[in-house]
Amino acid sequence: MGIRKTAAVLIVVLVALGISAVPAGAAKYSSLEDGGVIMQAFYWDVPGGGIWWDTIRSKIPEWYDAGISAIWIPPASKGMSGNSSMGYDPYDFFDLGEYYQKGTVETRFGSKQELVDMINTAHSYGIKVIADIVINHRAGGDLEWNPFVGDYTWTDFSKVASGKYTANYEDFHPNEVKCCDEGTFGGFPDIAHEKSWDQYWLWASDESYAAYLRSIGVDAWRFDYVKGYGAWVVKDWLSWWGGWAVGEYWDTNVDALLSWAYDSNAKVFDFPLYYKMDEAFDNNNIPALVSALQNGGTVVSRDPFKAVTFVANHDTDIIWNKYPAYAFILTYEGQPVIFYRDYEEWLNKDRLNNLIWIHEHLAGGSTKILYYDSDELIFEREGYGDKPGLITYINLGSDWTERWVNVGSKFAGYTIHEYTGNLGGWVDRYVQYDGWVKLTAPPYDPANGYYGYSIWSYAGVG
Template identity: 45%
Template sequence: MKNLRNISTKTILLLGGMVFGLIGCSEDDETPDQGEVIVPSQSLKMDLTQFKREDGGVFMQAFYWDVEPIGGWYDQVASEVEEWANAGVNRIWLPSPSKGASGSFSMGYDPMDYFDVGEFSQRGDENVETRFGSRQELESLIQKSHANNIEVIADVVMGHNSGGGLQYNPYRDAEVFSLFNEENGNASGKFNRNFEHFHPNAIVDADEEALFFAETDLSHAVPYVQEWLWGRDDSVAEFYKSLGFDGWRFDYVKSFAPKWVKAWNDKVGGFSVGENFDGNQQVLKDWVDASGSPAFDFACFYRLDETLDRAQDLTALGDAGNMLRKLDPSNAVTFAANHDTEKDENPDNRISYGKKLLAYSYILTHDGYPTVFYLDYHAFKGQLNTLIEIYNTLAVGDVEVLVANKDEYIMKRGGSGDNPGLILYMNISQQTKQYTVKTNWANKTLVDYTDNSRATPTTNSEGTATIYAPAGSYSIWSITKE
């Protein structure tokens, strides 16, 4: 954990302070007239527990690339689930549990034996555990998560395979590593495979999907493959379910048709989400409609990366339909980082740490189902716990964009019943900003529930007030307690 602590310290230092305000233009001022200014205290804030949503909850990606310690990751996660549950997390996502071709170094994305989750010796390797631990440690983690009302989601890699034996493939007229049996990377003896189960084969010359690695991408058109992956009572899907998993994250769904995700879910049920690595919101929506499964909102991720980092202009956040969460919020799983983006050397494929909390302020106040990345949680725990609490309480009602310009983005959630909702104010300029907005609250004192602003503005009889946001930061406003 030494490296993790170093990362956390560095990223926290990169972030400086944070704060934020609609009618008329915004004002730039290093020290604006903030009206009645006091230091917000808990005595001003409502008790948010009274607004706890039954449909709330946040998704935690409970790993990062090349997690350490090797063989001890399940135990590490188990030590944290109670804290996450208390923070408002309701699901955790674990890496693919099956034994990979690189053994104890595998992150699970080179699946070899789907039925070996840390209990078989493979190809003479004396270490039977996966990089994450043993089967017993996995089952213990799942049980502890359930005891804390957290569901556990398995990463399902049902496209590409690795680590098989070399054999001649007549459909390719070449030798391919496609032989999986007890002697060749499949010690469990279940779901043995050969060249007939990959691309091409006797059933298909070529599939329409965008294959990841065609020679060893499973062909789901083959009935034998369907049966072993999800159809049989002792299939991979049923095996994962027997371990205690509650749902599925489908890896690289571009390499197989969405109907196969639907077939898996129809057989075993549970929450699911697909990794359709595409920034086009309509592509994501079409996949959701065809699969019947939610998808990670890569369109939202890329809009946030573009506006916060590349363009440094928040105007595009106000566009009507440039994210999956705008087209289909109930099926949009939003995120600010994941294991792939954080190891990508291309800065256009990740949100910089200096803008990370701004991105989280967006996804944890808007509709959609937000995901928190493990390393980000450790780097910004206090701020993220506050944002998670706000998401699970005040982030209700219709989303209305009030302002979207180069430096500012202001959004209002309309609330519901006794729940007053909120106003998010993001400011990426180098100066404190203020803006006069029309709220839903007449004659009310407001407070920033993130404590990034110290102002306590008061609305007039029409609900108008001036709100504030610090330089390079955000604020989230709602009414004070009566």
């Protein structure tokens, strides 16, 4: 079976027995704060019945073994839709699956205790937990007369079972302070973050929702629909509670994304890169991707330390040629996220584990593009710290390709090794003293075991 696989099996057995097999804080590779790989630990309409927290918990030993640094979990609070809610329609922020309301005690994902057990298991493996924070709006309130609109609105939240963060029409827009903020969502009542009552219960006190999540072990934050409220909200949240954070600013305007990121002190999902990868890898238009990278058309090319990169998520899944896309985000700059269904259901897990290993051991430093055409891309990472750098060769064509490229002085005079095994075995190449080397990439044909990329670095790493 092999030492690595045997150890993974043993860990799974121990966790099933409630025994921690790994010392607390024993993160396998990079930390979340140092750019480690994130697992989005859910997808839209995960199985109901209150099993999801336990499902995630059962996956943690394997994710640890793969080198995952953090898991992003779905919104944990009781939603308007009760046990069918995915959490994006928050009703009672302080009900994590312990009060009977909206037709259920547990949320779709399980009970509060199951959530806490999952978080504790993640921590025992040194894996951080990122909570999905939905604070643009609330849903499921009762009807009340609203003098600011001259009609009845669903803004009465006086009956929340937790008894915490009750609210009425004054806590939503329009109110006596202002008509509106940056945006509304789905017709739900729009929270007035400028009101001290709402700040107190959401983040600005030791009784707040943020404090409650911290108390059960949440480490970091993913803020939903940040277009809907000012960046100052996230900035103030982080000044109170700290922690790594990323915002979902769904837009292709790089200036707007970076402006929000700098104003909030959080990272941002690189949606411009996401759409350029779709154009490149699904439509054989690598020049469009390269142009965006070279001319500041992506977050990662403007400020890689603010960029969180992804191939799919619970809201959007348009990239079909995913192997080259994952090879790109796991060897390029930025902090990558792996989508649950890609890892657990749809793609070759060994290929993704290999890319995570490469990200953690080889991928460091700035990037230079060595060659590209409509269906080929070769780029080099210069290395940083204990990560020596690498050369990634992506080939979208249906044939094997070989190409001479000049990798410069970094690898000149050294033997470089191909680290994916995609060339069919152990392959080394010698880099001439003038920096020229002949590299090979397989075709893109996953059905027949060809994944369309090769990745090279100094021989003997790891």
